Amino acid sequence: MVLIDQGFSGKQLELRLARMDLKPNEIDGILITHHHSDHGGGARIAQKRWDIPVFCNDRTATALNLDLSKVSLFENLDALEFGNDLAILPVPVPHSGADNVAFIASHRGERGAVITDLGSWTEELVNHVAGCHHISVEANYDVNRLMNGPYPMKLKDRISSRGGHLSNDQTGHFLSRVISEDTRSVVLTHLSEQNNAPHLAESVVLYHIQDQFEGDIQISLQDGPEFTHHIGQSESEKVAREGIYLRG
Numbered sequence: 001m002v003l004i005d006q007g008f009s010g011k012q013l014e015l016r017l018a019r020m021d022l023k024p025n026e027i028d029g030i031l032i033t034h035h036h037s038d039h040g041g042g043a044r045i046a047q048k049r050w051d052i053p054v055f056c057n058d059r060t061a062t063a064l065n066l067d068l069s070k071v072s073l074f075e076n077l078d079a080l081e082f083g084n085d086l087a088i089l090p091v092p093v094p095h096s097g098a099d100n101v102a103f104i105a106s107h108r109g110e111r112g113a114v115i116t117d118l119g120s121w122t123e124e125l126v127n128h129v130a131g132c133h134h135i136s137v138e139a140n141y142d143v144n145r146l147m148n149g150p151y152p153m154k155l156k157d158r159i160s161s162r163g164g165h166l167s168n169d170q171t172g173h174f175l176s177r178v179i180s181e182d183t184r185s186v187v188l189t190h191l192s193e194q195n196n197a198p199h200l201a202e203s204v205v206l207y208h209i210q211d212q213f214e215g216d217i218q219i220s221l222q223d224g225p226e227f228t229h230h231i232g233q234s235e236s237e238k239v240a241r242e243g244i245y246l247r248g
Contacts (some may be wrong), residue, residue: 096163172208
């Protein structure tokens with residue numbers, strides 16, 4: 001089992017994994033997209049506490065001050081092999097101040113993409129994500145909420161820039177380019193609590209893809225996980241939290 005990004009404290013990681021009946025020592029490796037604290041701030045904790053190997057690029061390892069004896073450095077577009085049936089490809093994406101990557105996983109003929117923290121996309125990314133069976137991608141903000149909200153203009157400009165984050169509308173446009181008849185599930189992630197809402201993200205994205213997508217669409221919230229979705233699974237499974245099943 002591999003984990004993509006680790007921005008939690010050790011305790012939070014334990015709690016969130018426990019919702020899926022997992023433990024940190026079951027993780028074979030942690031793949032880090034980039035060095036920003038909400039994505040990699042807990043990687044060193046995982047190294048020290050559970051001796052989990054970390055996979056990232058050189059800039060990310062340096063910025064996070066990782067124990068390099070437990071780091072496997074990768075280059076963009078160099079496939080990482082885990083066991084006999086899992087390959088993960090890091091694909092560069094534009095994000096200011098970071099060497100950020102998306103991850104494309106291939107397992108027994110199925111492909112899944114995890115894409116976050118980008119203000120735009122490249123044709124290279126489109127080519128690698130196109131036709132994936134499962135796509136997890138950020139839908140960070142609603143344009144009206146961001147522009148009419150309390151953030152200073154400099155921050156608004158950074159969020160909406162090419163190296164910032166994707167708006168709901170941009171995410172819809174991106175998905176309309178990469179979804180195919182093989183795509184079975186979409187998960188919208190990294191929603192801003194200040195500048196977005198689940199119903200806005202879902203409705204705007206569906207506006208762009210409803211004519212070409214008949215699969216499962218879910219929202220991943222910041223205090224998740226709310227559900228699991230394994231390759232080969234036809235539908236998501238809700239995660240139990242304190243005896244209550246939450247809708248994704």
